[in-house]
Amino acid sequence: MNRRTFIKTSLAGGAAVSAFGFDVAPVYAQTQALKISHTSETRSTCPYCSVSCGVIIHTLGDKAKNAIPQVVHVEGDPDHPINRGTLCPKGASLEQDIYNERRLTKPQVRRPGSDHWEDIDWDKAIDEIAHKVKKTRDETFVENDDRGRTVNRCEGIAWSGGCTDTNEFNYLVVKTMRSLGVCYLENQARV
């Protein structure tokens, strides 16, 4: 048995001494009264603007199956080259964004002429988007310009990407939009 394993064995046997022989029985008594909470830290990106600040999200939870992890703190990532730990007031309130009761958690649609948003399920939303893309592209596709040159472009659709879209996602967006002939394509591919 070496000194490193000694402390563990001693604790199990009830005689608490440190690796150097210090009596740690009083320390051990305090240990029994500790209320320990377990958090994890996850790196992420602020979703608000194209600066794409790095954040660290602190999540409380002991990973037990019946426990729901809870975000307890969001801070700027000090190792992130863009913000080096700083956050703007909006980014600093990210925790509230997670807990905001008005946060959207399902797809919604506002029909033409309607004054309100209505819920729509994912399958129906995807079907509708696919139909509208097809219809719009067919109606607005330009094969030749005024001087008869082949251009094959779709002028009826535009794409605007968000800051949290990853490079991989943006790569797929560009491939998809270019294959549709979409010219009005913008993203915030900085993440």
Add this chain to the structure above:
Amino acid sequence: MKISWERQIERTDKLAERSDGAKELLIFYGQLLRLQKEIYDFLRRRKDWRPSGRLEPDLHVIRRMMPKLLALVEARGPDVLASEAHSLRQAGESAIDALLLTYWQSPSDVQFFAKAFLQPYARWLAETDTKPADRNIGSGENRCPFCGGKPQLTFLQTSEPSSDSGGRNLICATCLTAWPFRRVVCAQCGEERPPKLGYFHSPQYDHVRVEACETCKHYIKGIDLTRLGLAVPLVDEVAAAPLDLWASEHGYTKIELNLVGL
């Protein structure tokens, strides 16, 4: 970040006054810090001598302070260390030299005497920028960039004036140099997956946390100076001894034991 010996001693005395469980540990650690300061001052004030960067030729100077450490531990230390101090005193100079040289080449956190004695010497090397030339003990992001030593603890401290978040730093167990290290990374094995890294915290020690890794089952204690700016990492780490026992009970092994063997 180098904290003066005086500030460490002051903090140790203060924490010892109000600590229940770790009182004895802190009292001993305070006495040890006073002696380490004495060793450091002894080296620093020598006008006719500068460290060479090689331990062996420097031994003739630094070993003069060893009897003081042995006497302190024999008088105030726990039985295990006291008898070891007694044996070393009996063994003589060559045995002590061998002990120090062995530790210098292959450090071990259970080698109390060499670690405690060489910390002020290594700190003085770091402060005079005399890089150890005879210490090839490995390198890496988690090793001290100055002497190659393992990290004793981590601390969080804001580096940007406009930042509320603390950058993570490690403190070397040998020369006490601090160097920046990434957050959300295990300081032992480099694990980066968040589900594998756990941070354990108790309200009783609000500015201290156990940073544990499920992959290698090692842990290191972290002092959050953004929560308590008055904390002195090396001292507060010792004062939060109950967290070490908690971690040990939960199957984690400390990367580097501190000078009270926890």
